[in-house]
Amino acid sequence: MDAILTPAGLLQRSAPATDAPRRRPTREEAEAAVRTLIAWAGDDPTREGLLDTPKRVVKAYGELFRGYDEDPHAVLDRVFEEVSGYDDLVLVRDIPFQSHCEHHMVPFVGKAHVAYYPAEGVVGLSKLARVVDIYARRLQTQETMTAQIVAAIDEALKPRGIAVMIEAEHMCMSMRGVQKAGVSTLTTQFTGVFRDDPTEQVRFMTLVRSK
Incomplete structure (x- = not known):
């Protein structure tokens, strides 16, 4: 199936040219x-x-692959609007995940860093980690997974900006093919203030790297 980019920025696989339901x-x-x-x-x-x-x-x-049976939008459906006027950056970093490459069905493992600027409210911090896990537990590409996380948060929270960075090692590179162990792949996607203001991107990267 082909990949398409929706208005929300979520990479999806287009449905096959048939109305027949897919039998499991x-x-x-x-x-x-x-x-x-x-x-x-x-x-x-x-x-x-x-x-x-x-x-x-x-x-x-x-x-x-239990992520196919879980709904990330249901995870993010409870938004807390009473945050005592807090409107600065919320960052959850170093979220570990394990996924599988859709091309070879071998693992890729790494960490996700998720940040957003609240507009209408916030969600529980564990919910961001749950969204990462839901999308990770599907056959994936790292690029698609990054876009899916951004789109889910954007739809649920309508924040002023989202920043997602994923860094991972792909076994399809270390176990087969070029067989280069230890190579890290990094993907990012920014929306809103993160996309429009380079200083916000720098701030995000600095906070992610600071220990």
């Missing part, structure tokens, strides 16, 4: 697919050590 495979079909991959890799899926592996893999997938 059964657990039995998923386990059969794992057995096929084991055999394709060159091993025997019926040997003792691998006999229960398909069940374990399917269960693990339920945990690793």
Whole structure:
């Protein structure tokens, strides 16, 4: 499916040219697919050590990709408007996450830093970390994940500005292909005052890097 950019700035996959609902495979079909991959890799899926592996893999997938069953907008639906006049930057940094590359289905892991300038209210700080986790627990690209986090916060809070930075190491670079371990990929997206005022970007970066 193709990627499209919505007015909110959220990268989405366009739907296939059909109205037919997407059928989710059964657990039995998923386990059969794992057995096929084991055999394709060159091993025997019926040997003792691998006999229960398909069940374990399917269960693990339920945990690793639970973000498909979670709604980030529901997480951000409670906005606190009584903040005693606070209108300065809110930053939650060093949010750890684990995701999977949609191109090779191998992990990429890292940290997200999320900041915004309140306009109509604030959300609980843990909610920002939850939004990161929901989008991370899907097949992803780092660029799309960055845009999705920004769009979800923008829709829920209508803040005066949002800044999101994600830094991660991709196993598709360290385990395969060029095999360069320790390489870090950094993505950012800014809206509102962060986009329009370079000094706000500098302030964000400084706060993220300060320890």
